[in-house]
């Protein structure tokens with residue numbers, strides 16, 4: 581019997597500074613949620629650490645963040661780490677990262693059938709993705725952005741996201757958004773015309789085991805020589821110790837620098 585479920589690849593973009601158990605749990609929560617609908621089969625998870633050019637305060641070198649993510653996922657049968665975004669010389673918009681992985685996916689999924697790939701790409705451009713979750717189900721495979729509710733709510737910060745990028749991510753691909761304490765994604769979607777339009781493409785997953793694990797908390801604990809065991813995979817804890825990562829000094833990296841998207845878009849809007 582053939583399986584009619586749409587295959588889904590989940591892509592998580594972020595600093596992963598460092599990767600925590602909560603980052604890994606996000607993938608499990610998202611997979612359970614999507615597969616419970618009976619419509620989707622999650623086939624792969626991709627972790628894409630942002631490049632150093634993002635300039636977030638305390639962001640350590642991508643080579644370390646990538647290696648820690650690799651160590652964290654070495655026992656997973658379906659979550660992988662991709663370095664394409666992390667090694668870029670300049671910060672790349674998330675919509676472009678999503679596009680890159682979707683194109684890679686099409687190229688590999690459709691048995692290297694060049695004509696089919698061209699056809700699917702052409703149709704994606706031509707179609708009007710009017711608020712429906714159906715549009716690229718016919719492609720056989722979808723790529724969805726996986727994030728926490730804080731990233732969804734960052735869509736509302738002036739000069740942080742280009743409106744057309746938001747439309748591309750939620751309209752053409754879709755998102756899975758994990759609740760996080762302090763955020764209210766349902767309210768945020770309700771109050772945004774564009775998110776409400778594409779609401780069927782935004783899967784909000786409620787994390788009932790509320791936890792405040794954040795990379796910020798982990799870095800703070802490390803600076804204070806406090807244990808971070810059980811917040812991070814053991815291999816990551818060892819790697820941090822071996823390389824002496826996360827100190828008062830590393831937390832000051834980019835302290836006086838404006839975050840790359842804010843820099844890029846405020847420059848564009850003032851010129």
Ligand SMILES: Nc1ncnc2c1ncn2[C@@H]1O[C@H](COP(=O)(O)OP(=O)(O)OP(=O)(O)O)[C@@H](O)[C@H]1O
Pocket residue numbers: 592593594595596597602603606726727728729730731758759760761791792793794795796797
């Ligand atoms: N506890 C959590 N609950 C839900 N989502 C989370 C949680 N921690 C991280 N995420 C999500 O994981 C992705 C990558 O997050 P990121 O690397 O920025 O971690 P972070 O803990 O938010 O980092 P920082 O504390 O440095 O800002 C983001 O989409 C973020 O929303």
Ligand SMILES: NC(=O)c1ccc[n+]([C@@H]2O[C@H](COP(=O)(O)O)[C@@H](O)[C@H]2O)c1
Pocket residue numbers: 593594595596630634636672673674675731734740741742745841
């Ligand atoms: N305009 C955009 O594409 C845009 C803006 C802000 C953050 N992001 C991305 O969201 C993620 C957020 O990571 P942090 O939560 O660590 O800041 C990063 O991958 C970053 O590249 C994208």
